Amino acid sequence: MSNTIFDLEAALAALHGAEGVLFDFNGTLSLDEDLVGRLYADAAEELCGIELGWEEYERRFVGISDLEICAALSHGDAHLADRILGHMCSAYAREVAERPRIPASHVKLVRRLAEAGIEVGVVTGTVRRLLEPALAATGLDSVVKVTVCCEDVIAGKPSPEGFLRGAALLGVSPERTVVVEDSHAGIGAAHAAGMACVLVGPLAHSAPKGTHPVGDLAALVR
Template sequence: MDTARTSVIFDLDGTLVDSEPNYYEATLRTLGAYGVTREDFGWEQHTRFIGIGTRESLEILAGHYGVDAPLDALLAATNGHYLELARASTPVFPEMRAFVQRLYADGVPMAVASGSSRSAIEAVLAGTGLDAYLATLVSAEEVPRGKPAPDVFLEAARRLGAVPERCVVLEDAPPGAAAARAAGMRCLALPYVAGTADDPAFADADRLLRGGQADFTAGAALRWLAED
């Protein structure tokens, strides 16, 4: 791999860490204050919003469930619940940790570009120890548009001093894969939800691991990057 020219940009939730259960619980707690139950908003419903920013998801859910509250208040509540859950426990996918450590040792520039709030990103990285390797962070809060717009990835490339065509994105959700494509970046896709593997957004990925994390190994990913 040409470490002087290749940069790697990671999505966070569902790609580096298995944080979606925490996001589901945080969202449910927020909606629960307005009468929405687990029966109303189950895990399956939550999976439809994976890859979409927290603000955008809450806006849709508030409209669907008739929640009459300011979006900023819903967002603050959800972020508060999430931070509490994330600090208690956020599992890192083992092969992803190994991959990050290998890239770091090789001097490959890396960034995290996520639809989560910056405070959530920082809390997860600090709690998992990934902050020792990943210092460049971009939240959807910091750009005009969230995924599937390319803004977070383009900003990450800018902060790394990298050109988009020399960046590789790792993503678990169709909106993120679409954002990588729109940014002009290569994409390694690892569907978090198995049923999304046939989503058209993944069809444009440079490499699709249909089994998601079960198919991912640090060694194979490094070999794939070295082919470029």
């Protein structure tokens, strides 16, 4: 994982030395992978008559786009895929309105970066109608300058297309852009885009010996 930043102090230096920061959403900015997995399991059972356990969801779908997940669950039936996505988005919007999944510490980090003059965006494999309610629920819709969702690109992560588009929309060069990610697909996309990648979440525990791993996004609030 060359150009992946595990160490906390190195991550802080990279973020505050960047011109632009692009956050992944599910599992990174928003701690909601458990919720997303549960809602897809509900949709799979109700609309497809199939059981989708957490282990299978994690193995097959973490890090890929909602459109790809819906296509896989529906076995290519476009009408059914649309129903799954609609079910998912409606349920997700209700859940985050009652209980926002973007922690206050994450909101504080994004705001501090923006106040320091760093351009901030979100590049995600989710759809805009799922992302926007979550940002609005925490007030980040007025802070995040750019959002790139799965309907905005031809190829999802690990393709670099989303991150390159995000940097271009922010008006910063890839080499001055830092990505914050939690998945293998996201790391691959960041590296393919020529961007440094701060790793958070469970994968951060694979940090090399002698480093002080970031662990989670809250640790970056200084």
